Amino acid sequence: MAFNPQIGTDGKLKHLLTIEGLPMEVLLHVLDTAKSFMSVTAQEVKKVPLLRGKAIFNLFFEPSTRTRTTFEIAAKRLSADVVNLNIATSSQTKGETLLDTVANLTAMHADMFIVRHSQSGAAHLIARHVGPGIHVINAGDGRHAHPTQALLDMFTIRHYKGGFNRLRVAIVGDILHSRVARSEIHALTTLGVPEVRVIGPRTLLPRQVEKLGVQVYHDMAVGLEDVDVIIMLRLQQERMSGALLPSAGEFFKSYGLTPEKLARARADAIVMHPGPMNRGIEIDSAVADGRQSVILPQVTFGIAVRMAVMSILAGN
Amino acid sequence: MNIELRNGRVIDPAAGADRGANVYIAEGRIAAIGAAPAGFRADRVIDATGLVVSPGLVDLSARLREPGLEYKATLESETQAAVAGGVTSLVCPPDTDPPLDEPGLVEMLKHRARSLHRSRVFPLGALTQGLHGERLTEMAELHDAGCIAFSQADAAFTDLQVLMRALEYAATFGYAVWLRPQDATLSRGGVAHDGEVATRLGLPVIPVCAETVALSTMLILARETGARLHLCRISTAEAVELVRQAKRSGLAVSCDVAIHHVHLTEMDIGFFDSNCNLVPPLRGLRDRDALRAGLADGTIDAICSDHTPVDEDSKQLPFAEAEPGATGLELLLPLTLKWAREAGDALPMALARITTAPVRILGMELTGLAPGQSADLCVFDPQAWWRVEPSALYSQGKNTPLMGMELQGRVRYTLVDGAIVFETNSR
Amino acid sequence: MTPPDAERLLAALAEQIRRDLKPETAIVGIYTGGVWLAQRLHEMFGLATPMGTIDVAFYRDDYRKTGLRTGVKPSDIPFPVEDAEIILVDDVLYTGRTIRAAMNEIFDYGRPRSIRLAALVDRGGRQLPICPQYVGAQVQVEGDELIELQRDESGRLVLRVTRRGE
Numbered sequence: 034m035a036f037n038p039q040i041g042t043d044g045k046l047k048h049l050l051t052i053e054g055l056p057m058e059v060l061l062h063v064l065d066t067a068k069s070f071m072s073v074t075a076q077e078v079k080k081v082p083l084l085r086g087k088a089i090f091n092l093f094f095e096p097s098t099r100t101r102t103t104f105e106i107a108a109k110r111l112s113a114d115v116v117n118l119n120i121a122t123s124s125q126t127k128g129e130t131l132l133d134t135v136a137n138l139t140a141m142h143a144d145m146f147i148v149r150h151s152q153s154g155a156a157h158l159i160a161r162h163v164g165p166g167i168h169v170i171n172a173g174d175g176r177h178a179h180p181t182q183a184l185l186d187m188f189t190i191r192h193y194k195g196g197f198n199r200l201r202v203a204i205v206g207d208i209l210h211s212r213v214a215r216s217e218i219h220a221l222t223t224l225g226v227p228e229v230r231v232i233g234p235r236t237l238l239p240r241q242v243e244k245l246g247v248q249v250y251h252d253m254a255v256g257l258e259d260v261d262v263i264i265m266l267r268l269q270q271e272r273m274s275g276a277l278l279p280s281a282g283e284f285f286k287s288y289g290l291t292p293e294k295l296a297r298a299r300a301d302a303i304v305m306h307p308g309p310m311n312r313g314i315e316i317d318s319a320v321a322d323g324r325q326s327v328i329l330p331q332v333t334f335g336i337a338v339r340m341a342v343m344s345i346l347a348g349n
Numbered sequence: 350m351n352i353e354l355r356n357g358r359v360i361d362p363a364a365g366a367d368r369g370a371n372v373y374i375a376e377g378r379i380a381a382i383g384a385a386p387a388g389f390r391a392d393r394v395i396d397a398t399g400l401v402v403s404p405g406l407v408d409l410s411a412r413l414r415e416p417g418l419e420y421k422a423t424l425e426s427e428t429q430a431a432v433a434g435g436v437t438s439l440v441c442p443p444d445t446d447p448p449l450d451e452p453g454l455v456e457m458l459k460h461r462a463r464s465l466h467r468s469r470v471f472p473l474g475a476l477t478q479g480l481h482g483e484r485l486t487e488m489a490e491l492h493d494a495g496c497i498a499f500s501q502a503d504a505a506f507t508d509l510q511v512l513m514r515a516l517e518y519a520a521t522f523g524y525a526v527w528l529r530p531q532d533a534t535l536s537r538g539g540v541a542h543d544g545e546v547a548t549r550l551g552l553p554v555i556p557v558c559a560e561t562v563a564l565s566t567m568l569i570l571a572r573e574t575g576a577r578l579h580l581c582r583i584s585t586a587e588a589v590e591l592v593r594q595a596k597r598s599g600l601a602v603s604c605d606v607a608i609h610h611v612h613l614t615e616m617d618i619g620f621f622d623s624n625c626n627l628v629p630p631l632r633g634l635r636d637r638d639a640l641r642a643g644l645a646d647g648t649i650d651a652i653c654s655d656h657t658p659v660d661e662d663s664k665q666l667p668f669a670e671a672e673p674g675a676t677g678l679e680l681l682l683p684l685t686l687k688w689a690r691e692a693g694d695a696l697p698m699a700l701a702r703i704t705t706a707p708v709r710i711l712g713m714e715l716t717g718l719a720p721g722q723s724a725d726l727c728v729f730d731p732q733a734w735w736r737v738e739p740s741a742l743y744s745q746g747k748n749t750p751l752m753g754m755e756l757q758g759r760v761r762y763t764l765v766d767g768a769i770v771f772e773t774n775s776r
Numbered sequence: 777m778t779p780p781d782a783e784r785l786l787a788a789l790a791e792q793i794r795r796d797l798k799p800e801t802a803i804v805g806i807y808t809g810g811v812w813l814a815q816r817l818h819e820m821f822g823l824a825t826p827m828g829t830i831d832v833a834f835y836r837d838d839y840r841k842t843g844l845r846t847g848v849k850p851s852d853i854p855f856p857v858e859d860a861e862i863i864l865v866d867d868v869l870y871t872g873r874t875i876r877a878a879m880n881e882i883f884d885y886g887r888p889r890s891i892r893l894a895a896l897v898d899r900g901g902r903q904l905p906i907c908p909q910y911v912g913a914q915v916q917v918e919g920d921e922l923i924e925l926q927r928d929e930s931g932r933l934v935l936r937v938t939r940r941g942e
Contacts, residue, residue, distance in 0.1 A: 038620055053549065065846035072850030073834065078884045081834035083844075132665055152667035153551040154621030162665075175667070176551030215551060239548040240556075348844050 038160055045349040048160045048169040049342055051178035052219040060224060064188050066341035067334070073110070074337055083344050084113035087144040091117045092134070092159075093172070094150040099308065100172050100182075103332070104147050107339035116143075135159050139167060145343065146170070153177035153212075168346040176212050182307050183216035185338040187224060189331050190262055193303050197224040203256055203298075204247075205232040205288060206266030206315055209239045209277075213307045214266055222246040232256040233288060236277040253288050257297040265290050265306045265315050281314045291317045295325065303327045350392045351375045352767065353385070357397025357728065361404065361718035362701035372402055374724045377767035381720055393769075397728055400761055403700050404718055405437025405468075405725035407707035409605050409653035410581065411678055413439075413470070415461070416454060417446025422658035422745040424458075427678065428467035430656075430744035432771035434679040435727030435760040437468050440653075440711070443475040444502035450475035450486045452494035459495045467770050469725075471711065473500040473527060476515050480504040483511060485518055497711055498525040498579065503628055505533035509566065516576035525577040525712070528567055530588065531629060535559035540669045542632045546615040552669060555630050561587045568595050571602060579710055580604035582655060584629035586639030593648040603710050604648075606640050607655035608684045609675055609750070613637075617750055623664050623671035624750040627655075641692060644702060651706040652688075654681040658746020676746035683758035686731060696731070724767035733759035777916070779923060779935035785896050785912030786813065786933060790820050792910040793863065793894060797821060802855055802862050804828035806878050809867025809925035812933060813896055817865065825860075828853040835877035857886030863910075867925035869895035872906030897935065899923060 037054050041047040046059060073081055089108045091101050096119060108115045120134065129137075135146070145168045148156045153175030160169040173179040187197075194200060202221055208214045208231050221229045222245070231242060232250045243249060250256030257263065272278050290304065304316075304326045312318050320326060354372040359382060361367075373380040373389055380386045411431065414422040431439055441458075443449035449458070455472050462470035474496030478484045481504070488499055499519055506512045519526050539555035541547040547554045564580065568591065571578035583589060583604050592604050609627060614637050618625045625631055643649035657674025664671050681703060689699030705717070714722075736755050739747040763771035802825040805814025811829050818827040830851040833844070864878055875893060882888060894910040899917045917923050923937050 062846065066844055069833070069844075069846060069848030072848065076850060077853075078851075080884065082880070083834055083839060130662060130665070131667070150667065152669050154623075154669075155667040157621045158623075158665070158667055174551075175669070178551070212551060215549070240543050240554070241545045241548055244545045245549065344844050348839055 038157060041349070046346060047349065048156075048171075049180050049346065050156045050160055050169065050171045052180045052183050052216045052223065053178070055223065057223050057225070060184070060187065060220060063184050063338065063341050063345060064191060066345060067184075067188050067338040070337040070340040071334070073340075074333070080110055080112055082112045084108065084111035084347055087113045087347060088142055089113045089115050089145045089147065089343070090138055090143045091115065092120065092138070092146050092148045093118065094120050094131075094148070094155070095173070097149055097173075100149065103335050104172065104339055107336050108343060110336070111340055111344060113343070131155070131158065132162050135162060139164055143167060145347065147172050149173045151175055170342060170346065173212055176210050176215070178216045179212040179307075180216050181335070181339055181342055182213050183220040184342065185331060185335040186217055186264065186305060186307070187220050188334045188338050189305060189327055190303075192330075192334065193327060194261060197221070197226045200226050200261045201228040201230070201259060202226055202262040202264065203230040203232055203260045204264045204266065205253065205256075205290065207237045207268050207272060208233055208242065208266065209237045210269070210272070211266050215245075217264060218245050218247055230256050230260070234278070237272070253294055254297055257294055260298040261302050263290065263295070263298060263302060263304050265304065267307065267309065268311060268315050285314055289313075289315055289317060290320050292319050292323070295320055305331060308332070350768065351390060352764070352769070353389075353391035353394045354397045354402055354726075354728065355394055357400050357402040359402045359718060360697050360700055362697045362705045363404075363717050364719065365697065366718070367695075367697050372718075372726075374764070374767045377724060379718065379720050379722050379724050382718065395728070395762060399732070400728050400730050401696070402718075403727050403729070404704040405727045405763065405765065406435045406681060406703045407711070408436045408439040408656065408678065408681060408703070409651055409707050409710065410607070411436070411439040411441055411654055411656035412444070412658065412674075413441050414658060415445065415458065421660050424461050424465060426743060426745045427656070427658065428462060428465050428470070430678045430742065431468040432763040432765070433743045433760060433773075434654075435682050435729055435763050436678055437725035437727065437763060437765045438471065439468055439678070440471045440473060440497065442502040443473050443500055444480060444504070448475045448480045448502075449473070449491070449496070450478050450480070452487065452490045455491055455494040455496055466765070466768070468765060471495070471497045473498055473502075475499070476501050476519075476526060477511065482506045482508055485515055488519060488524055489522060492522070492524060497713070498527050500527040500581070501529070503529060503531075505531060507533050509570075513570050513574060516570055516574040516578075520574050520576040523577070525579055527579040527581055529581040529629070530560050530564035530567055530583075531555070532559045532563040535562060540626060540630065540673075541618065542615045542630045544615055544633045546618055550618065550621065550668075557585045557587055557632075560585050560629065561591060564588050564591050568600065568602065572600055578602045582607050582610070582629055583640065583643070583649060584610055584632050584636060586636045589639045589643040589648055593643070596648065603650045605651040605653050605710070606644065606649050608652050608677060608681055609655070610637065610640055611644070611652065611688050612684060613750060618668070621668045622750060623666065623668050624675060624748050624752070626668055626671045626673045627675055628673040641688070644688075645692065645694070650702075651710060652681070652685055652702045653707070654678050656744070656746070658744055659748045661747070664748050674746075674748065676742065676744050676749050678744060679742055680737070680749065680751065680756070682727070682729060682760060683756035686758040687756065724764050726762075726764040727760060728762040728764075729758060729760045731758055733757065735759050777921075777937055779937050780897075780913050780915065782896065782925060782933040782935045786816060789894055789896060789910055789912045790817060793817065794821070796892075798861060800825060800861060802828065802860050804830060804853065804862055804864050804878075804882065806864070806866045806874060807831045807849055809896070810865045812925065812927050813867060814865040816933075817894075826854045828855065830878055830881050832874055832877035832881060835881050837873060837877070851881060853882070853885050857882060857888050860886075860888045862888050862891045863894055864891055865894045867896050868923055869893075869898045869906070869908055869911075870901050872902045872904035875906045876904055896925065897923060
C-alpha cells in the first residue's frame with residue numbers, strides 16, 4: 034500500500050476515508066462547495082438533480098440515528114436513492130463476513146457506500162475491495178477517523194471566524210478514544226491553524242500525541258486561556274469501568290466546560306460539540322444553550338458538507 | 350545413496366570455516382569434506398558452483414497447524430514449505446487443537462512427521478494442561494514422547510505461583526521452559542505497539558511494559574528456581590537491555606527474535622495492512638535497531654521464523670479483528686541474508702543465528718558440517734532473486750507483509766539424513 | 777472578428793420584447809451575464825413582478841466531466857412560477873444546454889404557462905432543439921473562440937471575443 038488509497042490514479046478524490054494525507058486544496062474545495070449547498074438549503078426548492086439515479090447505501094455496522102439521518106437527508110437533497118442497512122454486529126452471530134456483505138451490495142448496483150464501523154480501518158478495508166467507480170465515505174471507524182464531522186466543524190469555524198491562520202483551537206476530553214478528535218487535529222493542522230491544543234487527563238490522551246502537531250494541557254483553565262474555538266468531546270460511560278476515570282462527577286470538575294472556565298477563553302470564542310451532548314458531564318447546560326454555543330448550527334452545516342462530499346466524489 | 354556436492358562454498362559456522370570444497374555424503378552422514386574418501390563412488394553428483402553449502406536451518410518456531418487446525422495448513426504442506434526454505438529441523442509450539450499436553454498427541458505428531466520424510470519436527474510440550482495456566486502437564490511422559498522443552502505458546506500466565514511451580518518442576522528434570530514475555534492484563538485488548546502509529550490509526554495498544562514486566566518476572570523466577578529459561582520473540586529495546594544485564598550477571602538464559610521484527614516496524618502497518626498484525630506487535634524504529642544490536646553482540650542468540658499460516662478469511666478483516674501471524678518458513682533464509690547484508694555482517698556469522706545457535710539452545714547434537722554428523726544440509730544460491738508470490742510459496746499460509754517483494758537467496762537443494770528432500774531446477 | 781456593440785444589441789432586444797410585454801410578464805436572468813441583462817430590462821420596462829435569478833450549476837449535464845464548480849450563487853425566484861409567463865434571459869446562446877438546465881430548474885419551482893427565451897447573442901452551434909424568440913444579433917464565432925459579455929465599472933455592457941486559453 035504505497036500510495037494513498039483515497040486518491041485515484043487521476044489524482045482526484047475517489048473515497049473519503051480520513052482527513053490525514055489530504056492536501057489543503059481538497060479540504061478547501063469541500064468547504065467552498067458546501068457553501069454553495071448552504072444556499073440551496075436556503076432556497077425554496079431544496080432538491081437538486083446532481084445525484085439522480087445514483088444508489089447510496091448507508092452501511093452502518095455501528096448504530097447511529099443522527100449521522101445516518103444527516104447522510105440520508107443530504108443524499109435525498111441530491112436526488113439520490115438511499116438504502117439504509119443496519120447490520121448488527123455480534124461476535125456470537127458471525128454470519129456473513131464484512132467483505133461478503135460489500136460484495137453482495139455491489140451486485141445490487143450500489144454507487145456509493147457510507148460506512149460506520151466499530152473497528153479502526155474498516156472503511157479502508159472496504160475501499161480496497163469495492164469495484165471501480167464505487168465510492169466509499171467513512172462515517173466513523175473505531176477510534177480512527179470521522180472525516181465528514183471534521184469537515185463540518187471546519188466549515189463551522191470558517192463561518193464564525195472567517196479563516197484559520199490566526200486561531201487558537203482547544204479540543205477537550207477523551208482524545209484517546211475519539212475518531213472525531215483525530216480527524217479534527219489533522220484538518221486544523223492542514224488548514225494552517227497555528228495553535229491546536231488538546232486538554233484532558235493523562236489516561237485519556239494517546240501516547241506521543243504531540244507528534245500529531247498539538248500542544249498538550251492537563252489543566253483546563255490554563256489550556257483555555259485566550260482560545261478562539263473550544264471543541265468539547267463526548268465522554269462515554271464505559272471509560273469509568275476501564276479504570277481510566279473514577280467518576281463522571283470528577284471528570285466534570287476538572288474537564289467540564291462551565292461558564293467560569295469558558296470565561297478564560299476570549300470573549301468571542303465559540304463552543305462546539307460533535308454531539309450528542311452529555312449535559313453536566315462534559316458541558317454545563319448554561320454553556321450549551323449560551324450565546325457562544327454554535328452546537329445547533331453545526332447540525333445544519335453538516336447536511337451541506339455531506340452534500341458537498343457526496344457530489345464531489347460522484348463527479349470524480 | 351552416495352552424493353557428491355561439488356565445488357560449493359562450504360560454510361560451517363560452528364567451526365568458523367568458510368571455503369570452497371567438495372562434500373561427500375554416504376549412509377546418511379557426512380563422509381568427508383575436501384578430498385573424496387577412499388573408494389567413494391557417487392550415485393549422484395550435484396554441481397554446487399556458485400552455491401553455498403551450509404548446515405540445514407533450524408527454526409525455533411514454526412506452526413504446522415496439526416492437529417486440529419487443518420483448514421489453515423497441514424503437516425504435508427508445511428513440512429514441504431520447511432524444506433523448500435532450507436529448514437531441516439523445526440520446533441513447533443504446543444498451541445494446536447487440542448494443545449500438545451498428552452503424550453499420545455505428541456507421538457502421533459512425531460510419527461506423522463517422520464513418515465513424510467521431510468524436515469525433522471521437534472514439538473514443544475504444553476507447560477500446563479490445556480495451556481490454561483493452572484495444572485501441570487506430565488512433563489516426564491511428554492519428554493519421553495518427544496517433547497524437547499515446555500512452553501505456554503501465546504497463552505499468558507495469570508497465576509504466578511503456578512508459573513513458579515511449573516519452573517521448579519521442570520528444573521527437577523532439567524527440562525527447558527520456553528516463554529514469551531507478555532503480561533496478560535497490561536496487554537489486554539491491544540493489537541499494536543503503543544507508539545505514534547497506533548495513535549494516528551486509533552488502534553488499541555500493547556505498551557512496552559507489557560513485555561518488560563513479564564520478562565523481569567520470568568528472569569527473577571528463573572533465578573529462583575534454577576530452571577533453564579528460553580525467552581521467545583523479544584520485541585522491545587528495553588527487553589534486550591534486560592536480557593543483556595541478566596546474561597552479564599551470569600544467568601543462563603537464552604532468547605530469540607522473529608525474523609519479521611528484525612526488518613519491519615509499526616510504520617509498515619501503513620493503511621491498516623492486517624498482514625502486519627503480529628504477535629508480539631511490530632514496534633518502533635529504535636526497538637528494531639536495538640534488536641539488531643542485540644543480534645550483533647550475542648544478547649539475542651537466535652532468529653526464528655515464527656511461521657504462522659493464517660487463512661485469507663481470517664486476515665481480510667479490520668486490523669484489530671484479524672488473526673495475528675505471518676508465514677515465514679520460506680522467508681527465513683532470504684530475510685536473514687538481507688539482514689546480514691544490511692548489517693555488513695559476514696555470511697557465516699549470520700548463518701550461525703539460524704543454524705548453530707538454535708542447535709545450542711535445543712541442547713542437541715544436530716546439524717553441523719563435520720565428518721560423521723548427519724547430513725542435514727541446505728544448498729542455496731545467495732545471489733538469486735525471486736519474487737514473493739502466492740505461487741512461489743509451498744506453505745498454505747500466504748499471509749505475509751512482504752507479498753510482491755523481491756528477495757535475494759533461493760534454496761536449490763535440501764538434504765535430511767543424507768537424502769535429497771527438496772530440489773528445484775529453476776535457476 | 778470584432779464583436780458588436782452590446783448596448784446597441786440590448787436596445788434592439790428590448791424593442792423586440794416590448795411588443796409582447798404584458799403587465800404580469802416575469803423576467804428571469806441566468807448568471808452572470810443574463811442577470812446583468814435582466815436587471816437592465818427589468819428597469820427599462822418597469823415591471824411589477826420582481827425579477828428572478830438562477831445559477832444552473834447543479835442542473836448541468838456535464839457535471840460528471842467537469843465536476844462541481846464552487847462559488848455557486850443561490851437561485852432566487854421571488855414570484856410564483858405556477859401559471860407565470862416568463863422571459864428567460866441569457867447573454868450568449870450556443871449549444872442550448874444551459875437553457876435546458878435553466879428550464880429544468882424553473883420547472884422544479886412549478887409549472888409556468890409559458891417560457892420565452894431572449895438572448896443577446898446567438899452564435900449558432902446548437903446541440904439541442906432550443907430556439908430563442910428574441911435575439912440581439914446572430915454572430916459567427918470560430919470554434920476555438922469565446923464570446924462573452926462583460927460589464928465595466930460604470931455599468932456599461934461590452935462584448936469581447938477571446939481565443940480559448942487566453
